[in-house]
Amino acid sequence: CPAKIQRERLAARDGETDNHGELIMRAQAGRKARLAAAADIIKNAGSLAATRQQVEALHNTYVNLAASV
Incomplete structure (x- = not known):
C-alpha cells in the first residue's frame, strides 16, 4: 500500500x-x-473485504496446487 x-x-x-x-x-x-x-502480491490499500477476497483467492490457488502434487 x-x-x-x-x-x-x-x-x-x-x-x-x-x-x-x-x-x-x-x-x-x-x-x-x-x-x-x-512471488505473490496482495493489494491492501482498499477495503477489508477486498483484501480478504484476494487472500481467499490466493489461498485457494495454493490449496489446489498442493492437491495436484
Whole structure:
C-alpha cells in the first residue's frame, strides 16, 4: 500500500509519530525491492473485504496446487 497509508496504520497500531514511523519505514526494504522479490502480491490499500477476497483467492490457488502434487 502507499507510504501514506503505511504511516497512518503504523500510527494507529503503535501510536508512533510521523517522524518515528518514517524512520521505521526507511529501515525496511523499499517498495520496488519488495515487489520485485514477491512471488505473490496482495493489494491492501482498499477495503477489508477486498483484501480478504484476494487472500481467499490466493489461498485457494495454493490449496489446489498442493492437491495436484
